[in-house]
Amino acid sequence: MMYMNIEIGNEDVSLLQMSDSFFPTGLYATSSGLEALSQVKKLKSKDIFHYISTYLKQVVGPSDCAALGNAYESCMKKDLTALLNVDQSLYSMRLIEATRSASVRSGSQLLKCVSTFVKDKKMLKDYQKAVRNGNATGIYPVSLGVASWSLDISKNKAGLILLYGFTVSVIGAALRLGILQHYDGQKIIHELRPVILKSVLDNIDRSISSIWQFAPGLDILQMKHEAMSSKMFIT
Protein backbone atom coordinates (compact mmCIF):
# COMPACT_ATOMS: atom_id res chain seq x y z
CA MET A 1 0.00 0.00 0.00
CA MET A 2 1.42 3.39 -0.98
CA TYR A 3 1.14 6.16 1.57
CA MET A 4 1.20 9.08 -0.83
CA ASN A 5 -0.94 12.10 -1.20
CA ILE A 6 -0.72 15.16 -3.41
CA GLU A 7 -0.52 17.38 -0.32
CA ILE A 8 1.86 15.47 1.90
CA GLY A 9 4.81 13.18 1.27
CA ASN A 10 7.89 11.63 2.80
CA GLU A 11 9.77 14.93 2.54
CA ASP A 12 7.26 16.51 4.93
CA VAL A 13 7.87 13.81 7.53
CA SER A 14 11.61 14.35 7.02
CA LEU A 15 11.09 18.08 7.56
CA LEU A 16 9.41 17.37 10.90
CA GLN A 17 12.19 14.94 11.84
CA MET A 18 14.96 17.44 11.05
CA SER A 19 13.27 20.35 12.83
CA ASP A 20 12.49 18.36 15.97
CA SER A 21 14.66 19.30 18.95
CA PHE A 22 14.79 15.53 19.59
CA PHE A 23 16.99 15.18 16.49
CA PRO A 24 20.52 14.59 17.85
CA THR A 25 22.66 17.60 17.05
CA GLY A 26 23.55 18.83 20.53
CA LEU A 27 21.88 22.21 19.99
CA TYR A 28 20.21 21.94 23.42
CA ALA A 29 23.62 22.73 24.93
CA THR A 30 23.88 26.17 23.27
CA SER A 31 22.34 29.47 24.37
CA SER A 32 23.92 31.69 21.69
CA GLY A 33 25.17 34.18 24.27
CA LEU A 34 21.90 34.42 26.20
CA GLU A 35 23.47 32.90 29.31
CA ALA A 36 26.12 35.65 29.35
CA LEU A 37 23.48 38.35 28.88
CA SER A 38 21.33 36.92 31.68
CA GLN A 39 24.26 37.36 34.07
CA VAL A 40 24.37 41.11 33.58
CA LYS A 41 20.76 42.04 32.82
CA LYS A 42 17.40 40.98 34.21
CA LEU A 43 15.63 39.78 31.08
CA LYS A 44 11.94 39.83 30.28
CA SER A 45 9.90 38.09 27.59
CA LYS A 46 10.10 41.02 25.20
CA ASP A 47 13.90 41.08 25.58
CA ILE A 48 14.07 37.46 24.44
CA PHE A 49 11.89 38.28 21.44
CA HIS A 50 14.20 41.14 20.44
CA TYR A 51 17.31 39.08 21.15
CA ILE A 52 16.27 36.28 18.82
CA SER A 53 14.85 38.68 16.27
CA THR A 54 18.15 40.58 16.08
CA TYR A 55 20.09 37.35 15.75
CA LEU A 56 17.85 36.15 12.92
CA LYS A 57 18.02 39.45 11.02
CA GLN A 58 21.71 40.22 11.57
CA VAL A 59 23.43 36.83 11.75
CA VAL A 60 21.46 33.65 11.15
CA GLY A 61 19.54 35.00 8.13
CA PRO A 62 22.22 36.78 6.07
CA SER A 63 25.05 34.33 6.88
CA ASP A 64 23.82 30.90 8.02
CA CYS A 65 20.65 30.77 5.93
CA ALA A 66 22.46 32.16 2.87
CA ALA A 67 25.19 29.55 3.31
CA LEU A 68 22.57 26.83 3.62
CA GLY A 69 20.95 28.02 0.37
CA ASN A 70 24.29 27.97 -1.42
CA ALA A 71 25.12 24.52 -0.05
CA TYR A 72 21.75 23.26 -1.26
CA GLU A 73 22.33 24.73 -4.75
CA SER A 74 25.81 23.16 -4.87
CA CYS A 75 24.24 19.77 -4.14
CA MET A 76 21.66 20.27 -6.88
CA LYS A 77 24.46 21.05 -9.34
CA LYS A 78 26.60 18.18 -7.98
CA ASP A 79 29.39 20.73 -7.50
CA LEU A 80 31.57 19.57 -4.59
CA THR A 81 34.13 22.36 -5.11
CA ALA A 82 31.43 24.99 -4.70
CA LEU A 83 30.10 23.19 -1.64
CA LEU A 84 33.53 23.16 0.00
CA ASN A 85 33.88 26.85 -0.79
CA VAL A 86 30.59 27.58 1.03
CA ASP A 87 31.82 25.52 3.98
CA GLN A 88 35.09 27.45 4.20
CA SER A 89 33.43 30.84 3.69
CA LEU A 90 30.97 30.37 6.53
CA TYR A 91 33.58 28.86 8.84
CA SER A 92 35.86 31.85 8.31
CA MET A 93 33.03 34.21 9.31
CA ARG A 94 32.59 32.61 12.74
CA LEU A 95 34.54 34.96 14.96
CA ILE A 96 34.22 33.17 18.30
CA GLU A 97 36.08 29.90 18.81
CA ALA A 98 33.38 28.33 21.00
CA THR A 99 30.58 29.03 18.49
CA ARG A 100 32.74 27.84 15.59
CA SER A 101 33.59 24.62 17.38
CA ALA A 102 29.99 23.98 18.55
CA SER A 103 28.66 24.49 15.03
CA VAL A 104 31.24 22.11 13.56
CA ARG A 105 30.48 19.47 16.18
CA SER A 106 26.72 19.72 15.59
CA GLY A 107 27.07 19.69 11.82
CA SER A 108 29.42 16.73 11.62
CA GLN A 109 27.19 14.68 13.95
CA LEU A 110 24.14 15.64 11.87
CA LEU A 111 25.89 14.28 8.77
CA LYS A 112 26.81 11.06 10.55
CA CYS A 113 23.25 10.56 11.72
CA VAL A 114 21.62 11.22 8.34
CA SER A 115 24.17 8.96 6.64
CA THR A 116 22.87 6.03 8.65
CA PHE A 117 19.54 6.17 6.81
CA VAL A 118 20.34 7.95 3.52
CA LYS A 119 22.63 5.74 1.46
CA ASP A 120 22.09 6.81 -2.14
CA LYS A 121 23.22 10.44 -2.26
CA LYS A 122 26.75 10.88 -3.57
CA MET A 123 27.04 14.54 -2.53
CA LEU A 124 26.22 13.61 1.06
CA LYS A 125 28.86 10.87 1.00
CA ASP A 126 31.46 13.11 -0.67
CA TYR A 127 30.87 15.97 1.76
CA GLN A 128 31.08 13.68 4.75
CA LYS A 129 34.30 12.22 3.35
CA ALA A 130 35.71 15.73 2.91
CA VAL A 131 34.86 16.47 6.57
CA ARG A 132 36.49 13.24 7.70
CA ASN A 133 39.63 14.01 5.69
CA GLY A 134 39.87 17.55 6.98
CA ASN A 135 39.00 19.16 3.62
CA ALA A 136 35.76 20.61 4.99
CA THR A 137 34.60 21.59 8.48
CA GLY A 138 31.01 20.25 8.43
CA ILE A 139 29.74 23.52 9.90
CA TYR A 140 26.08 23.13 10.89
CA PRO A 141 24.19 25.29 8.33
CA VAL A 142 26.10 23.73 5.43
CA SER A 143 25.61 20.21 6.79
CA LEU A 144 21.91 20.94 7.26
CA GLY A 145 21.68 22.16 3.65
CA VAL A 146 23.32 18.96 2.39
CA ALA A 147 21.16 16.75 4.64
CA SER A 148 17.94 18.54 3.64
CA TRP A 149 18.77 18.18 -0.06
CA SER A 150 19.50 14.49 0.56
CA LEU A 151 16.05 14.07 2.10
CA ASP A 152 14.26 15.93 -0.74
CA ILE A 153 13.21 18.75 1.58
CA SER A 154 12.82 21.94 -0.47
CA LYS A 155 15.44 24.67 -0.14
CA ASN A 156 13.05 27.20 1.42
CA LYS A 157 11.82 24.67 3.95
CA ALA A 158 15.43 23.74 4.78
CA GLY A 159 15.92 27.43 5.57
CA LEU A 160 12.89 27.29 7.84
CA ILE A 161 14.35 24.29 9.70
CA LEU A 162 17.54 26.26 10.33
CA LEU A 163 15.88 29.41 11.65
CA TYR A 164 13.20 27.55 13.58
CA GLY A 165 15.85 25.29 15.15
CA PHE A 166 17.92 28.30 16.18
CA THR A 167 14.84 29.97 17.69
CA VAL A 168 13.87 26.87 19.67
CA SER A 169 17.42 26.37 20.96
CA VAL A 170 17.50 29.92 22.40
CA ILE A 171 13.96 29.60 23.84
CA GLY A 172 14.97 26.27 25.40
CA ALA A 173 18.01 27.93 26.96
CA ALA A 174 15.83 30.78 28.28
CA LEU A 175 13.47 28.25 29.90
CA ARG A 176 16.31 26.36 31.57
CA LEU A 177 17.91 29.60 32.73
CA GLY A 178 14.59 30.47 34.39
CA ILE A 179 14.07 33.59 32.29
CA LEU A 180 10.83 32.40 30.67
CA GLN A 181 7.88 30.21 31.55
CA HIS A 182 6.76 27.57 29.09
CA TYR A 183 3.75 29.49 27.75
CA ASP A 184 5.91 32.59 27.21
CA GLY A 185 8.35 30.53 25.16
CA GLN A 186 5.66 29.23 22.82
CA LYS A 187 4.15 32.72 22.49
CA ILE A 188 7.52 34.13 21.42
CA ILE A 189 7.97 31.37 18.82
CA HIS A 190 4.49 32.20 17.51
CA GLU A 191 5.26 35.92 17.35
CA LEU A 192 8.57 35.30 15.59
CA ARG A 193 6.91 33.52 12.66
CA PRO A 194 6.96 36.58 10.33
CA VAL A 195 10.59 37.33 11.24
CA ILE A 196 11.58 33.74 10.51
CA LEU A 197 9.73 33.69 7.21
CA LYS A 198 11.11 37.03 6.04
CA SER A 199 14.67 36.09 7.02
CA VAL A 200 14.44 32.90 4.98
CA LEU A 201 12.91 34.55 1.93
CA ASP A 202 15.35 37.51 2.06
CA ASN A 203 18.44 35.33 2.33
CA ILE A 204 18.04 31.80 1.01
CA ASP A 205 18.99 32.89 -2.56
CA ARG A 206 21.74 35.27 -1.47
CA SER A 207 24.97 34.60 -3.40
CA ILE A 208 28.02 33.35 -1.55
CA SER A 209 29.87 36.55 -2.38
CA SER A 210 27.26 38.68 -0.62
CA ILE A 211 26.73 36.79 2.63
CA TRP A 212 27.26 38.98 5.67
CA GLN A 213 26.68 39.30 9.38
CA PHE A 214 26.85 42.32 11.66
CA ALA A 215 26.04 42.07 15.34
CA PRO A 216 29.10 43.28 17.29
CA GLY A 217 27.15 43.45 20.56
CA LEU A 218 26.19 39.80 20.23
CA ASP A 219 29.78 38.87 19.31
CA ILE A 220 31.05 40.57 22.48
CA LEU A 221 28.44 38.69 24.51
CA GLN A 222 29.64 35.40 23.04
CA MET A 223 33.23 36.36 23.89
CA LYS A 224 32.19 37.12 27.45
CA HIS A 225 30.42 33.77 27.62
CA GLU A 226 33.54 32.01 26.43
CA ALA A 227 35.43 33.48 29.38
CA MET A 228 32.80 32.65 32.04
CA SER A 229 34.09 30.13 34.58
CA SER A 230 30.68 28.85 35.63
CA LYS A 231 28.14 28.10 32.90
CA MET A 232 25.49 25.64 31.79
CA PHE A 233 25.86 26.17 28.05
CA ILE A 234 28.65 25.71 25.50
CA THR A 235 27.94 29.11 23.93
Next chain:
Amino acid sequence: MAPLRIPRVGIGGPVGSGKTMLIEQIVPLLSANGYKVSIISNDVISKEDAERMKQNLATDQGLLPEDLVIGVATGGCPHTAVREDPSINLSVVEELESKYDFLDLILIESGGDNITTTFSPALADYFIYIIDVTGGDKYPRKRGLGIENCDLLVINKIDIAPYVGADLKIMERDAKIVRRNKPTVFVNSKTGRGVDAVVSFIIKDVLFDTLPKASKKVN
Protein backbone atom coordinates in the same frame (compact mmCIF):
# COMPACT_ATOMS: atom_id res chain seq x y z
CA MET B 1 41.38 5.35 6.83
CA ALA B 2 39.03 5.85 9.79
CA PRO B 3 40.79 6.26 13.15
CA LEU B 4 40.86 3.29 15.52
CA ARG B 5 38.06 3.15 18.06
CA ILE B 6 39.49 3.73 21.52
CA PRO B 7 37.69 1.88 24.34
CA ARG B 8 35.45 4.17 26.41
CA VAL B 9 34.22 3.91 29.98
CA GLY B 10 31.26 6.04 31.08
CA ILE B 11 31.07 7.01 34.75
CA GLY B 12 27.72 8.31 36.00
CA GLY B 13 26.10 8.96 39.34
CA PRO B 14 24.29 11.52 41.46
CA VAL B 15 25.76 14.91 42.39
CA GLY B 16 28.40 14.49 45.10
CA SER B 17 28.61 10.69 44.85
CA GLY B 18 32.32 10.85 44.05
CA LYS B 19 32.62 10.49 40.27
CA THR B 20 35.49 12.94 39.94
CA MET B 21 37.35 11.60 42.95
CA LEU B 22 36.98 8.03 41.65
CA ILE B 23 38.59 9.12 38.37
CA GLU B 24 41.36 10.85 40.33
CA GLN B 25 42.05 7.49 42.00
CA ILE B 26 41.65 5.35 38.87
CA VAL B 27 43.94 7.29 36.53
CA PRO B 28 47.15 6.96 38.61
CA LEU B 29 46.59 3.20 38.91
CA LEU B 30 45.97 2.81 35.20
CA SER B 31 48.95 4.99 34.47
CA ALA B 32 51.18 2.90 36.76
CA ASN B 33 50.04 -0.14 34.79
CA GLY B 34 51.18 1.45 31.53
CA TYR B 35 47.83 2.70 30.16
CA LYS B 36 47.40 6.08 28.49
CA VAL B 37 44.10 7.71 29.39
CA SER B 38 42.09 10.76 28.39
CA ILE B 39 39.20 12.24 30.39
CA ILE B 40 36.04 13.97 29.18
CA SER B 41 34.20 15.62 32.04
CA ASN B 42 30.57 16.69 31.56
CA ASP B 43 29.60 19.36 34.04
CA VAL B 44 26.16 20.75 34.72
CA ILE B 45 27.02 24.35 35.54
CA SER B 46 30.77 24.76 35.41
CA LYS B 47 34.01 23.20 34.29
CA GLU B 48 35.20 22.92 37.88
CA ASP B 49 35.62 19.13 37.81
CA ALA B 50 37.58 19.24 34.57
CA GLU B 51 39.77 22.04 35.90
CA ARG B 52 40.39 20.16 39.14
CA MET B 53 41.40 16.97 37.34
CA LYS B 54 43.57 18.93 34.94
CA GLN B 55 45.39 20.51 37.87
CA ASN B 56 45.70 17.31 39.91
CA LEU B 57 46.32 14.60 37.31
CA ALA B 58 48.02 16.59 34.55
CA THR B 59 49.79 19.58 36.08
CA ASP B 60 50.67 18.24 39.55
CA GLN B 61 51.14 14.52 38.91
CA GLY B 62 52.11 14.68 35.21
CA LEU B 63 50.08 11.57 34.39
CA LEU B 64 48.69 12.93 31.14
CA PRO B 65 48.95 16.12 29.06
CA GLU B 66 46.59 18.93 30.11
CA ASP B 67 44.78 18.92 26.77
CA LEU B 68 43.68 15.34 27.39
CA VAL B 69 41.34 16.51 30.15
CA ILE B 70 38.37 18.10 28.40
CA GLY B 71 35.35 19.79 29.98
CA VAL B 72 31.97 19.70 28.22
CA ALA B 73 29.01 21.94 29.10
CA THR B 74 25.65 20.19 28.83
CA GLY B 75 23.08 22.99 28.79
CA GLY B 76 21.64 21.78 32.07
CA CYS B 77 20.81 18.37 30.57
CA PRO B 78 23.46 15.93 31.87
CA HIS B 79 21.57 12.75 31.05
CA THR B 80 20.69 13.97 27.53
CA ALA B 81 24.36 14.59 26.83
CA VAL B 82 25.31 10.97 27.49
CA ARG B 83 22.16 9.14 26.43
CA GLU B 84 19.47 10.61 24.10
CA ASP B 85 21.72 13.05 22.24
CA PRO B 86 25.41 12.33 22.88
CA SER B 87 26.43 14.30 19.74
CA ILE B 88 28.78 16.72 21.47
CA ASN B 89 30.48 14.00 23.51
CA LEU B 90 30.81 11.77 20.44
CA SER B 91 32.33 14.65 18.53
CA VAL B 92 34.94 15.17 21.28
CA VAL B 93 35.65 11.42 21.39
CA GLU B 94 36.14 11.32 17.61
CA GLU B 95 38.49 14.29 17.82
CA LEU B 96 40.55 12.48 20.46
CA GLU B 97 40.60 9.32 18.34
CA SER B 98 41.85 11.19 15.29
CA LYS B 99 44.50 13.21 17.14
CA TYR B 100 45.76 10.80 19.80
CA ASP B 101 45.83 7.26 18.44
CA PHE B 102 48.21 6.21 21.23
CA LEU B 103 45.43 6.36 23.84
CA ASP B 104 44.34 3.10 25.49
CA LEU B 105 41.18 4.41 27.13
CA ILE B 106 38.80 7.37 27.31
CA LEU B 107 36.98 8.00 30.59
CA ILE B 108 33.72 9.95 30.19
CA GLU B 109 32.30 11.45 33.37
CA SER B 110 28.63 12.42 33.20
CA GLY B 111 27.31 15.48 34.97
CA GLY B 112 25.73 14.76 38.35
CA ASP B 113 22.25 13.45 37.77
CA ASN B 114 19.46 11.26 39.14
CA ILE B 115 19.25 7.46 39.34
CA THR B 116 17.92 7.07 35.79
CA THR B 117 21.26 7.92 34.20
CA THR B 118 22.57 5.47 31.62
CA PHE B 119 25.11 5.88 28.83
CA SER B 120 24.28 5.43 25.17
CA PRO B 121 26.12 2.33 23.93
CA ALA B 122 27.21 4.48 20.99
CA LEU B 123 29.16 6.61 23.45
CA ALA B 124 30.45 4.21 26.14
CA ASP B 125 31.47 0.56 25.91
CA TYR B 126 31.33 0.05 29.67
CA PHE B 127 29.23 1.86 32.25
CA ILE B 128 30.23 2.43 35.87
CA TYR B 129 27.54 3.86 38.14
CA ILE B 130 28.60 5.28 41.50
CA ILE B 131 26.43 5.94 44.55
CA ASP B 132 27.39 6.54 48.15
CA VAL B 133 26.20 5.31 51.53
CA THR B 134 24.79 8.65 52.69
CA GLY B 135 21.50 7.95 50.91
CA GLY B 136 21.04 4.99 53.29
CA ASP B 137 21.30 1.24 52.75
CA LYS B 138 17.97 1.26 50.89
CA TYR B 139 19.63 2.84 47.85
CA PRO B 140 20.36 -0.33 45.77
CA ARG B 141 16.99 -1.83 46.70
CA LYS B 142 15.17 1.23 45.29
CA ARG B 143 16.60 0.34 41.89
CA GLY B 144 16.79 2.83 38.98
CA LEU B 145 18.24 2.40 35.50
CA GLY B 146 21.74 3.39 36.56
CA ILE B 147 21.96 0.91 39.44
CA GLU B 148 20.32 -1.93 37.54
CA ASN B 149 21.91 -1.56 34.12
CA CYS B 150 25.49 -0.51 34.78
CA ASP B 151 28.30 -2.96 34.16
CA LEU B 152 29.89 -2.15 37.50
CA LEU B 153 28.19 -0.59 40.51
CA VAL B 154 30.52 1.30 42.82
CA ILE B 155 29.38 2.16 46.35
CA ASN B 156 31.49 4.97 47.75
CA LYS B 157 32.19 6.56 51.15
CA ILE B 158 32.11 3.25 53.04
CA ASP B 159 34.13 4.85 55.84
CA ILE B 160 31.13 6.86 56.98
CA ALA B 161 28.58 4.02 56.73
CA PRO B 162 28.44 3.51 60.54
CA TYR B 163 27.73 7.21 61.08
CA VAL B 164 24.76 7.32 58.71
CA GLY B 165 23.32 3.96 59.75
CA ALA B 166 24.01 2.25 56.44
CA ASP B 167 24.56 -1.51 56.61
CA LEU B 168 26.99 -2.50 53.84
CA LYS B 169 25.90 -6.13 54.01
CA ILE B 170 22.32 -5.11 53.19
CA MET B 171 23.57 -2.98 50.30
CA GLU B 172 25.65 -5.88 48.99
CA ARG B 173 22.76 -8.34 49.27
CA ASP B 174 20.25 -6.02 47.57
CA ALA B 175 22.68 -5.00 44.83
CA LYS B 176 23.22 -8.68 44.01
CA ILE B 177 19.45 -9.19 43.69
CA VAL B 178 18.55 -6.12 41.63
CA ARG B 179 21.65 -6.44 39.44
CA ARG B 180 21.27 -10.16 38.89
CA ASN B 181 24.77 -10.90 40.18
CA LYS B 182 26.55 -8.27 38.08
CA PRO B 183 29.52 -6.94 40.07
CA THR B 184 29.44 -4.35 42.84
CA VAL B 185 32.54 -2.84 44.43
CA PHE B 186 32.73 -0.96 47.75
CA VAL B 187 35.25 1.88 47.87
CA ASN B 188 36.47 4.86 49.78
CA SER B 189 37.55 7.19 47.00
CA LYS B 190 39.16 9.56 49.47
CA THR B 191 41.75 6.99 50.62
CA GLY B 192 41.69 4.80 47.53
CA ARG B 193 40.48 1.74 49.40
CA GLY B 194 38.81 -0.70 46.99
CA VAL B 195 39.70 1.31 43.87
CA ASP B 196 42.19 -1.35 42.71
CA ALA B 197 39.19 -3.67 42.21
CA VAL B 198 37.55 -1.08 39.93
CA VAL B 199 40.76 -0.83 37.92
CA SER B 200 40.97 -4.63 37.65
CA PHE B 201 37.46 -4.73 36.15
CA ILE B 202 38.44 -2.06 33.61
CA ILE B 203 41.62 -3.92 32.63
CA LYS B 204 39.84 -7.26 32.34
CA ASP B 205 36.40 -6.30 30.94
CA VAL B 206 37.18 -3.21 28.85
CA LEU B 207 40.79 -3.55 27.77
CA PHE B 208 40.58 -7.37 27.66
CA ASP B 209 44.02 -7.72 29.18
CA THR B 210 44.71 -10.70 31.40
CA LEU B 211 47.78 -8.89 32.66
CA PRO B 212 48.28 -5.13 32.89
CA LYS B 213 50.04 -3.55 29.90
CA ALA B 214 53.15 -2.59 31.91
CA SER B 215 53.73 -6.11 33.24
CA LYS B 216 53.40 -7.53 29.72
CA LYS B 217 56.15 -5.18 28.53
CA VAL B 218 58.43 -6.30 31.33
CA ASN B 219 57.78 -9.92 30.57
